[in-house]
Amino acid sequence: MKQKLEALILQAIDVLKKDGILDGGVSPKFTIEHARDAQHGDFATNIAMMLAKPAKSNPRALAEKIVAALPVDSAVARVEIAGPGFINFFIDPNAQYQIVQKIHDDGSQFGLSRTGAGQRVQVEFVSANPTGPLHVGHGRGAAYGSVVADLLEAAGFEVHREYYVNDAGRQMDILATSIWLRYLEECGEIIPFPVNGYRGEYIREIAAEIHKASGNEYRRPAELLIENIPVDEPQGGDKETHIDALIERAKTLLGSGLYQDIFQVGLKTILQDIKDDLAEFGVNYQEWFSERMLMESGAVDEALNRLQQAGYLYEKDGATWFASSRLGDEKDRVVVRENGQGTYFASDIAYHMNKLHRGYDRIINIWGADHHGYIPRVKAAMQALGADESKLTVLLVQFAVLYRGEEKVQMSTRSGEFVTLRQLRNEVGKDAARFFYVMRRSEQHMDFDLKLATSRTNENPVYYVQYAYARICSVFRQLDEKNWARDLLEGMKHLPLLKEEHELNLIGTLARYPEVLERSALNYEPHQLIHYLRDLATDFHTYYNAHQFLVDDPALRNARLNLISAAKQVMANGLELLKINAPEVM
């Protein structure tokens, strides 16, 4: 309907241009909005006010001329000029009813668009280090990222969902060493566990598995392990040097083959756990991209070479630096450390180069807000490599702070006492978890109240939408019990009987769905869809309380059934996109 009005307005503008009222060169920049107040009709445009200045006219006078030039259309019942110069459109109800038929015809396809057709988008999200289970902080990125990806797909984009697996680097060595140390404990060795090691219970479990499967194959005496190792922090040493020395010792004592065994078991176990966790959360990927494979392919070296050729690398203090400050970053960044090892950033440059080579039209990274300082350097790298950095969009997701009622839930990675995503899912369920995560704008710092999400009573917003869906299902069950068959054609024919305010409101809301979906997708704002579904549920609940659907008059009854059936379809489509269950009974 919006597009239709836009076309009509543009025609009117052309007429005015021909008549010399408007200068031919003016480009009409205007909006068409749903009127908030029913007094203002169904749609309103501000075009007269936008063009008043170039036309050297006052807005209301210009509006009169635009309205006069407006072509007649059967869908437009009436046009009014109001306020400072708004043009308000009143849509013919008969035109509005068509949406019910369209929803029925399109079914699960209703709302999908072709806006992004022919464009490929890559969405990378979560990408947590495989050094432990996902926690609730990752949950928000997972829910948000997956819905953004699904929304883009609904808007016609070809979407590639990807998880970047940091399976190389120091953190992974710390993981492997932590597992080995716990394994030695299993064997009966007495060893002090490093403060900087991974202390979670899952490390012990992996260690126990290895011990069960391989016995003492990886056992080495504790004396050899701690011999000449710099002391740990509690003993007055440096925890970083301490753990680095332990890693080196582990590699020496085990030899690279056995060390790799431990490393791989740790990686595989944890990565599999993450994959299962996400799948159960309704989050799926096309690709799990390995940092290690990237390095082995020589891509990192190649990226550095290209930066070198472009003149952006230099040596200082024994390290190799990327002159990112020349491209808008705060300062230059190290890409190769003094010890000859590439930094995480170096891999990331190669990774983004790889993404670019794959030819995506858009590259979307979803990061935790704590990584925001990282954006300028990645964009700088893309520029330095001659790439169009505007293809890259980084969406930041703020942290969720967990509450249980009034009480803040403490999280600490170090102690291993963090709340995992799995624990959250078990406590509040997949539906509520996804709903709550995506309910807020991603940049909003969010309070996640576990008590509210689990409450099975009035105050929980998740059930509000689901309840509306279940109620509609229930109406159709009642219909069967009364042995009244639903007559679809009869209902469609008598849609004009739906004249109640509640019915017209519901129809108007249903008609908005495609726009909401598209805006939600293009702005990467899933919360708009959530808010829409709540509005839709409200319209239905209100209608439900005000009127009876299963009335004796078959014409009215079937018309109403068609309307609520359309509402049911849109709710199902919206919830399906959010991967939230639409229950037939509650």
Next chain:
RNA sequence: GCGCUUGUAGCUCAGCUGGAUAGAGCAUCGGCCUUCUAAGCCGAGGGUCGCAGGUUCGAGUCCUGCCAAGCGUGCCA
């Protein structure tokens, strides 16, 4: 210090990219179940949109400066 994000009702948040009288939910108060699920509905109260300027027909929304909160500012990832 600098940078990013945020600041809207008692609380948690929307506000359609600058539009008409700033909206929801929760909480508070008052009503509605002998007919389709009361996990619902109807009504009431509650606002200096952090503060101060600016831009214009028009600002919660844009620009500047303050104030406050969170995060960042590693040869960690």
